[in-house]
Amino acid sequence: MVTPSQSLANIYSASADAYARRWAPVIAPMARPMVGALPLSGTPTVLDVGAGTGATLSYVRAAAPASRVVGLDRAEGMLDIAKGSGWRAVAVADAQKLPARSGSVDVGLLVFVLFHFPDPVEALREMRRTLRPEGRVGIVVWGTDPGVPGASVWTEELDRKEAAPDPRHPSVAQLALMDTPEKLTQLIQASGLTISKLWSETFCHAFKLEDLLKLQTSCGVASRRLPSLSAKRRGKCEARVRERLLEFTPEQLEYKPEVLFAVAG
DSSP: OOOHHHHHHHHHHHTHHHIIIIIHHHHHHHHHHHHHHSOOTTOSEEEEETOTTSHHHHHHHHHOTTSEEEEEESOHHHHHHHHHTTOOSEEEOOTTSOSSOTTOEEEEEEESOGGGSSSHHHHHHHHHHHEEEEEEEEEEEESSOOOSTTHHHHHHHHHHTTOOOOOSOGGGOOGGGSSSHHHHHHHHHHTTOOEEEEEEEEOOEEOOHHHHHHHHHHSSHHHHHGGGSOHHHHHHHHHHHHHHHTTOOTGGGEEOOEEEEEEEO
């Protein structure tokens, strides 16, 4: 039986190329402030859990050129992209059973991934287990996130065409457990970690319509629901969404999410 976590990994693997080209460039800059908040200079070992296609690894390597930086992810297809970009120290692994000795990691990273774990507290405890006594973990999650522009339009049109619901299991989409500073604080403290810094920032990414449509039809909720439609109904759905998004102003095509950051140890 395929678990929800493995099913999610399969989804990410199947869309890895589109993710690397369409989504990683949007969200990687939003995680960059965490790199500057961590004690990376001179750090021997960095463990990036949920490394995906390796976008964050590049920032870490620039800040810690002498460190051993290891990237882990459950989605093999995502790591294939990272390896294709030159990363070698990557491996398929379950974040709730990290293949690392206790007290062996100086800095850990959980970037836009904590909400994908069935038990986020257990994942944080596992990260805490791997940290050295003075080690730190950097955690990045979404705060108030309006969704990419046109998300509600896609929902309306997909529902109108009777598309199947998003196949992701709720247990691997738990943003509601950590989308405020208070909620994130509670999760971190429940794991036994102590927060040394927590803050939020709001970002803005200005989409061009064609780039937005390519993103939404290749990765994300709409891309997961569209295959349930016949070719004819899918074509009509996509055409209707395009028609409606053509009416969006440049301001309406801006994606402005809040991102929460926490450093703990």
